[in-house]
Amino acid sequence: MGKRIGMEVGIAAAEAVALCNIDVAAVYPITPQSHIAEHMADIIHDGRIDAEFITVESEHSSISACAGASAAGARVYTATSSQGLMLMHEILPIVSAMRLPVVMGNANRAISGPLNIWNDHTDIMPQRDSGWICMFAENGQEVIDMTIQSFKIAEHPDVMLPIVLNIDGFQLTHMIEPLEFPSQAQVNKFLPPRKPFVALHPDNPISMGCFNMPDIFAESMKVKETALRNSKKTIMKIWKEWGKMFGRHYKPVETYKAKGAKTLILTMGSMGETASVAVDEMRKKGASVGLVKMRLWRPLPIEELRATIKGAKTLIVMDRAISFGGAGGPVATDIKSYLYQDMSRPKVVNYIMGLGGRDVAVDDFIAMTEKATKKKEDTFEFYGVRE
């Protein structure tokens, strides 16, 4: 193992981007992403990497500038959060449809209204259908690793898709953790400079972003769906390569004491750390409980998930967002719709919790688990709300 240093995760995210030798960064500040933006500026203004730093006037322009820069063949990075991501919404599906590799860090934060700057997943869920690869990091080390991996995945000729890496706002971005950085030589070996399939240059004039008539639009959509679905293969291949090089192994669905457990808790993001402590506590008292952590949200790793939850009686899905007036949290809704066809499937209990920075402690996970195992039917409910 290399040397570990204490560093704030947001700063570490920017340091990881610097290791990737990017060409262009376009960033607009927003809490709690701002430390990433500020540190990117420090790195580029100090000349530590040779890149252009575009201090755009809005997130709409940051993602647009990223699109232009990526189309011209550059390795590009942006970071945002909440309202910023919502402002980008219009451009996100265009970037994926044009197959432009862009890596974005999203410091997850609640969306207005009412205004709230704290952590949940309500910002990323409305972007779910944008055609981006969407991942969640659980801790600082994963933020470093997954940021570097993301460039390689996004730019891979079999993928060529944008990636959003979700980093829970404050609860992860502002934590100071012991972190290990790969050396520049190691990153250079893992991630050589980008070689674009095509790029905007007069030596090979191409037209990008042509509009589709009804006779071809559906085909474009099918291509996007196929590309996103197929990306899982390459993602796993690249994770394997990373594991070999650095000894830290990544899977689309991570587990903790899940094997043979009757009850499984499913989380995405930083919450997994607290949930794993709750699992230990419950295990001590003899409960058959395990933890499933979904790293990959799009493409949804349903095969891996099915294999993981096989035999469990209850699956408790922790959602940090809700589809108002719909079937509950987006994660549970997706999983339930897949499991509907399965002959034997666990009861799925869905909690909407941890909204707008509300703490979910070890005791809360224990309380939710005990309540869920007693339930008869698949349901969703808000947890811990004063009524």
Place this chain on the structure above:
Amino acid sequence: MTLVQNFEIFAPKLIDRKEYFSPGHRACQGCGEVLALRIILKALGDDVVISNATGCMEIISTAYPQTAWEVPYIHVAFENAAAVGSGVEAALKALRRKGRIPDRYVKSVAIAGDGGTADIGLQALSGAMERGHDLMFVCLDNEAYMNTGIQRSSETPFMAATTTSPAGKEIKGQRTGKKNVPEIMVAHGVPYVATACPSYPIDLVNKVKKAKAVKGPSYLHVFSMCPTGWRCASEITIKLGKLVVETGVFPLYEVENGKYRLTMEMPKKLRPVEDYLKHQGRFRHLSDDDIKMVQKKVDYEIKKLMDKVNGLKGWDEK
């Protein structure tokens, strides 16, 4: 020697023979905007990357799998041509510096209509110009949202009828005048700002070349005649472009480092605005008194411009 032979001898010296915008596109008959675009691309030459906003020029030229563009081209959305263009510029700069693309200068050029410039695109334009990108921005101004069916924009002239500023019984067309984007660009400290019109092709070519030569932001506001949206005959496009200048409705000028200069001398006595208005269905509802009001507004704008031409020194002048 016939006129055509004359043209064969002299025209190539003034304008590139090579076409950068292929024929066979879907523009309307008599489209002044696509004529402007064709001339602009000829003046720009090969070493450019175009970032185009959604709009008429995008929709007539890029029905997948066809394209009319012979130069590298990207279209992302409506309001972000300047932002996309700034990303292209940053990438070209970084990649050239790092030796990943050939070591020669390639200009990033953003092109948008009046909506994509003065309305929905104004924020991205302001941002890009303020940041000082090496970006040339061209507004092809046909004075309304023609692509969606002739709705008013902030560039629609006073009293013109559009589908959202109709000539009603109470309100007779557009209630406001044109937003002065060139002036807004000058206020940003953009070193080269100019207005142009494809009825004056050599003037347009010269201005494009000047704008391209600026190593920094530059802005070109190009009057683009639209027979479809203006309800007029398609064969009078060029004539309209001349009349709009001769009446002083759209004066041709350039602003270099803050110094205003007319590029088409203003005659001592301008033609009355009626000469320009009378050919167009969008002004059909105007009474004699209305025309007087338009004339008054044009006179006022001309005075404002001439004050700047005669009174303002350039930023670098003592």
